[in-house]
Amino acid sequence: MNTITGSASQTRKAFLLAGVLLTNAALHTLMFELLGRMDLPHIATLAVALLWGSFGLYFFYASFNWLTGQYSQRCQQRWLPYVFIGPAILLMAWLLLFPIFRTVYLSFMDAGSIRFVGLANYVAVFTERSLLLTLRNNLMWVAAGTFFSVGFGLAIAILADRSSFENTAKSIIFMPMAISFVATGIIWKFVFYYESGDEQIGLLNAITTLFGQEPQAWLTLLRPWNNLLLIAIMVWTQTGFAMVMFSSAIKGVPEELLEAGRIDGANETKIFFHIIIPFIQSTIWTVATTTVVFTLKIFDIVMVMTGGQYETEVIATQFYKQYFQFRNFGYGSALAIVLLLMITPIIYYNLRMFRKEGRM
Incomplete structure (x- = not known):
């Protein structure tokens, strides 16, 4: 029953x-x-x-x-x-x-997504000169962008923590984070603007001519160093993020630990490198990996400033052009997957760090 x-x-x-x-x-x-x-x-x-x-x-x-x-x-x-x-x-x-x-x-398909071409698109990504130039530029963004963003953020966090106008300084440094990257690109486009003739409305060329030097086409002639000028814009925006993260971590360093170091005769430089840096090491890696992911998928600044011209192309802009402008769906998709494969290990490492610290 x-x-x-x-x-x-x-x-x-x-x-x-x-x-x-x-x-x-x-x-x-x-x-x-x-x-x-x-x-x-x-x-x-x-x-x-x-x-x-x-x-x-x-x-x-x-x-x-x-x-x-x-x-x-x-x-x-x-x-x-x-x-x-x-x-x-x-x-x-x-x-x-x-x-x-x-x-x-x-x-794995051709440009029109009709015929199977195997790994041909991926081979093209790593062999064609224009796409190799794109990968080179992305590596420049990752190396220089991450180094300067993390370095400046850490330095400003340390200096601001010891100043009497800490909140004001941090607010000014963090302010660019409130501006969209498209607006940031437009602002800096006027900074680097070049006009043939005597009158220069670009800030950088106005300063250059003020000291009797010739104006420069900063974004068109200084190749490949014009990429560093674009990277400087990203550093200007991301330094505030790094500073806030580091400032929060530095305030978490136990005061007793710092006092013990001073009693043992350590100066401020040794305290910084032997006490503060090891204590906030996980935060440094988190900020660094987050910045690396951001630089790998950078798009807005390059698209607004140069449109990817003058050897400033990056993976995201190349993907956009191949897929949406040239309608080459195979190339565009291969570039997107390459970018995904580059970012995934970094995100995985970040998640492991979060779990290790008990934040997830």
Whole structure:
């Protein structure tokens, strides 16, 4: 008798599960179809979409929450967390994993995504001169951008921590972080602006001519060092981020440890290199790896300042041009995957550091 009752209960729960799944699928499919067919003004379409998103999401969670309540307490404790985080995980998988798999597929196809060409696109990335130039520039961004951002951020954090106007200094240094990178590029474009003739409206050339020197086309003639001028813009914006991170870490150094070093006769230089640096080492690596990821995928500054001309192309701008301008989907996808493969180990290392420190 108990076997028959248990079997009937399992069958009922299976029907309930199927019913909830089908009801949600049917409801959302119907709403999607209706929204696509309705000829409404843009404001009305937006309002319907917002209402559908709000009430549809509520109905989804309420129905699955009710379904979970039909099971035993043990099952509820096991499955209820997945009810609430499951849709978010599926949505993130759809938004992140599906594009990655599609890009990998396109990277093995020709320009029109019609014919399979194997590794030809990847071979081109590492053999064609223009693309090798792109990789060289990215390495310059990674090396110089990370070194100067981390170095200046650490130096300013140390100096500001010992000054009487710490908050004012930090606010000024951090201010560029509040500006978008497109706006930053436009601002600095006027700094490096060159005009043939006597009158110069670019700040750098105005200073140059003030001292009797000839104006320079900073971003067009000084190759490949014009990349360093673009990197300086990134350093200007990222130093504030590094400074805030380092300042927070430095304030966490125990005062007793610093006093012990001074009592033992260590000067401030030795205290900095032998006490402060080892204590904030994990923060230095975190800031450095974060900056490396940022420099690898740099796009806005280069696109606004030079458009990738004058040997300033980087992977992100080359990918954009190949994929969206030249419609070479194979090349563009291969560049995107190369960039992904370069960034993934750094992100993995960052996550390991976070877990090691107990921040995750």
